[in-house]
Amino acid sequence: MNLIDIGANLTHDSFDHDRDAVLQRARAAGVAKMIVTGASREHSPKALALAQAHPGELFATAGVHPHHAVEYTDECDAEMRALHAHPEVVAVGECGLDFFRDFSPRPAQRKAFERQLQLASDLAVDGMGKPLFLHQRDAHADFMAMMKNFDGRVGPAVVHCFTGSRAELFDYLDHDWHIGITGWLCDERRGLHLRELVKHIPANRLMIETDAPYLLPRSVKPQPSHRRNEPMYLAHIVEELARDRGEDVTTTAANTADAARAFFRLD
Numbered sequence: 001m002n003l004i005d006i007g008a009n010l011t012h013d014s015f016d017h018d019r020d021a022v023l024q025r026a027r028a029a030g031v032a033k034m035i036v037t038g039a040s041r042e043h044s045p046k047a048l049a050l051a052q053a054h055p056g057e058l059f060a061t062a063g064v065h066p067h068h069a070v071e072y073t074d075e076c077d078a079e080m081r082a083l084h085a086h087p088e089v090v091a092v093g094e095c096g097l098d099f100f101r102d103f104s105p106r107p108a109q110r111k112a113f114e115r116q117l118q119l120a121s122d123l124a125v126d127g128m129g130k131p132l133f134l135h136q137r138d139a140h141a142d143f144m145a146m147m148k149n150f151d152g153r154v155g156p157a158v159v160h161c162f163t164g165s166r167a168e169l170f171d172y173l174d175h176d177w178h179i180g181i182t183g184w185l186c187d188e189r190r191g192l193h194l195r196e197l198v199k200h201i202p203a204n205r206l207m208i209e210t211d212a213p214y215l216l217p218r219s220v221k222p223q224p225s226h227r228r229n230e231p232m233y234l235a236h237i238v239e240e241l242a243r244d245r246g247e248d249v250t251t252t253a254a255n256t257a258d259a260a261r262a263f264f265r266l267d
């Protein structure tokens with residue numbers, strides 16, 4: 001298998017002591033490429049550095065997650081624009097809205113999201129358009145309204161780590177957006193509804209991700225004692241996803257990788 005993990009937080013401190021071993025285990029498990037999520041002022045430059053150190057294997061996004069929205073000053077905006085001048089940075093985000101945790105006040109979240117949508121729109125005008133890597137939790141209506149303001153001005157979009165309802169999924173699909181599926185699917189307590197919903201995602205708009213070090217799939221046996229998720233578990237996620245879609249795992253693996261290569265323009 002040549003899997004592509006479209007969301008791995010490989011700059012996270014929990015990987016500092018063994019990052020090379022983590023990458024080695026990912027390769028051995030068939031993960032050929034990984035998109036390193038940039039989700040803050042501190043970590044977006046680190047994601048770029050990691051991508052530059054592993055050309056053709058690691059790529060980066062640059063953005064500010066809603067949890068960090070209060071960081072999004074003019075200076076931060078200039079830093080993000082500088083990061084997007086690099087070809088290794090393949091998407092704008094992680095950005096969006098998270099009203100579940102509310103780690104940043106909602107007005108700050110809206111402002112940071114708006115500014116990153118504006119950044120994506122400006123890149124598109126300059127002929128350097130990049131896709132959007134989006135986060136939405138418990139903020140669907142506001143999220144859709146803000147995206148509507150940029151209709152036709154921003155590139156393709158992926159709603160990463162989709163965990164929402166059927167209505168939310170069909171709203172996204174109606175807008176031709178892509179969907180990222182994580183090991184949330186493997187959570188027998190809160191992911192059961194996804195088992196049925198994933199059948200409705202067209203193959204060319206479905207991508208897979210671990211969101212490592214978060215969201216260790218609960219059906220991985222045995223569970224590692226440290227509870228840290230790693231890109232190697234993408235192989236487990238794609239097996240479960242294929243079963244739910246009634247597909248052969250090699251088909252789901254190939255289609256999700258093709259979708260990721262086209263979406264992030266990795267070739």
Ligand SMILES: [Zn+2]
Nearest residue numbers: 094135160161
């Ligand atoms: Zn997220």
